[in-house]
Amino acid sequence: xxxxxxxxxxxxxxxxxxxxxxxxxxxxxxxxxxxxxxxxxxxxxxxxxxxxxxxxxxxxxxxxxxxxxxxxxxxxxxxxxxxxxxxxxxxxxxxxxxxxxxxxxxxxxxxxxxxxxxxxxxxxxxxxxxxxxxxxxxxxxxxxxxxxxxxxxxxxxxxxxxxxxxxxxxxxxxxxxxxxxxxxxxxxxxxxxxxxxxxxxxxxxxxxxxxxxxxxxxxxxxxxxxxxxxxxxxxxxxxxxxxxxxxxxxxxxxxxxxxxxxxxxxxxx
Numbered sequence: 001x002x003x004x005x006x007x008x009x010x011x012x013x014x015x016x017x018x019x020x021x022x023x024x025x026x027x028x029x030x031x032x033x034x035x036x037x038x039x040x041x042x043x044x045x046x047x048x049x050x051x052x053x054x055x056x057x058x059x060x061x062x063x064x065x066x067x068x069x070x071x072x073x074x075x076x077x078x079x080x081x082x083x084x085x086x087x088x089x090x091x092x093x094x095x096x097x098x099x100x101x102x103x104x105x106x107x108x109x110x111x112x113x114x115x116x117x118x119x120x121x122x123x124x125x126x127x128x129x130x131x132x133x134x135x136x137x138x139x140x141x142x143x144x145x146x147x148x149x150x151x152x153x154x155x156x157x158x159x160x161x162x163x164x165x166x167x168x169x170x171x172x173x174x175x176x177x178x179x180x181x182x183x184x185x186x187x188x189x190x191x192x193x194x195x196x197x198x199x200x201x202x203x204x205x206x207x208x209x210x211x212x213x214x215x216x217x218x219x220x221x222x223x224x225x226x227x228x229x230x231x232x233x234x235x236x237x238x239x240x241x242x243x244x245x246x247x248x249x250x251x252x253x254x255x256x257x258x259x260x261x262x263x264x265x266x267x268x269x
Contacts, residue, residue, distance in 0.1 A: 043076035179211030
């Protein structure tokens, strides 16, 4: 039969700092929760590690990470948050590698980008949020992403520092490339396509054909004379355009607006 001292030594061997163990809530206090992990003394978890301390009840089971086997008061220092992080980190490493795709929820705006919850917190640099230039996404515009779920590409995993870098931009670009190839294979001169004015220049306008940009030259906008494309178009406007020419190798498409109408000069004798 084991002596008390031997039993305590054997018990200590089963517990070590950094280990995750199962515990049972034995008391709920305003600022902390006492948990029995089967060790010689109870463990304590800060109340702020629970989403809602009011829902925690005596008898609840909880996974905890042992931070320290004994503090000044002889209590075991435990962490529920760190246990969840370690479990999620191990899970993330098994389901995704660099180059893999994961779904996550944008949690907060931080300097240089966004924090995304994919089971663990990951960083999404501002330059990797969208295909829109980062300067147009800074400040209050980034708040519009908070709370939303998106798919992300895992760009980098640093196991030593336990951090993950994501990219949403790469997935958007990949999707646009696939749409662009599909459009180029299907599109024929003479087709009428719906597009959105993306940019206006002195010589014309670039039209987004849902993944493929086409050039609408100022000379193909109207049968009449116009001084500047902005006289007819504005950025964001949806228009129907005629496909005039396609260069599949260079992925260039020439578009026309006036070609939807008959040439008025043809009726003049």
